[in-house]
Amino acid sequence: xKCPRDGxxxxxxxxxxxxxxxxxxxxxxxxDKEELDEMEATVAPDEDTRRATIEYSKRTxxxxxxxxxxxxxAFNYRAYSLELxxxxxxxxxxxxxxxxxxLEIMKERVHDLQRAASAEEAWxxxxxxxxxxxxxxxxxxxxxxxxx
Numbered sequence: 543x544k545c546p547r548d549g550x551x552x553x554x555x556x557x558x559x560x561x562x563x564x565x566x567x568x569x570x571x572x573x574d575k576e577e578l579d580e581m582e583a584t585v586a587p588d589e590d591t592r593r594a595t596i597e598y599s600k601r602t603x604x605x606x607x608x609x610x611x612x613x614x615x616a617f618n619y620r621a622y623s624l625e626l627x628x629x630x631x632x633x634x635x636x637x638x639x640x641x642x643x644x645l646e647i648m649k650e651r652v653h654d655l656q657r658a659a660s661a662e663e664a665w666x667x668x669x670x671x672x673x674x675x676x677x678x679x680x681x682x683x684x685x686x687x688x689x690x
Contacts, residue, residue: 545570546605546614546627546635557641558584563608569638572608578634581641586648603627605635622647 543552545565552563552572560580563572573581603616607629614627614635624643627635636644 543608546608571636571641572633574633582648585645586652607632619644620647
């Protein structure tokens with residue numbers, strides 16, 4: 543298989559326990575369709591964390607699929623400013639350093655989802671602590687200086 547960036551022969555290597563195809567010249571990485579999910583799972587093991595549209599702002603890429611030689615589509619990965627290339631049938635091309643950025647994005651996603659869950663739990667505890675009185679009653683008490 544040839545590198546879509548520079549035409550070099552891609553070599554197979556193990557990366558995070560996944561067999562991937564990497565270009566020895568430009569250090570780009572070819573991931574078969576399921577391998578992108580496997581790579582994301584190395585930092586986001588919970589499948590629910592990874593469920594979401596990963597392709598935003600699709601457009602025609604300058605690169606061709608190393609498997610079928612059809613033009614690939616470029617897209618913004620998970621709505622971030624990381625542009626990846628994909629063949630709908632075969633997989634994803636990541637240029638050098640894009641693999642690291644993709645993993646950082648997944649780590650951010652996990653952190654943000656954990657923060658959101660924690661905030662939701664704290665809100666639930668706050669609402670429960672109010673009892674039958676509304677939030678507005680409690681706020682009114684604060685302004686009237688009547689803490690109960």
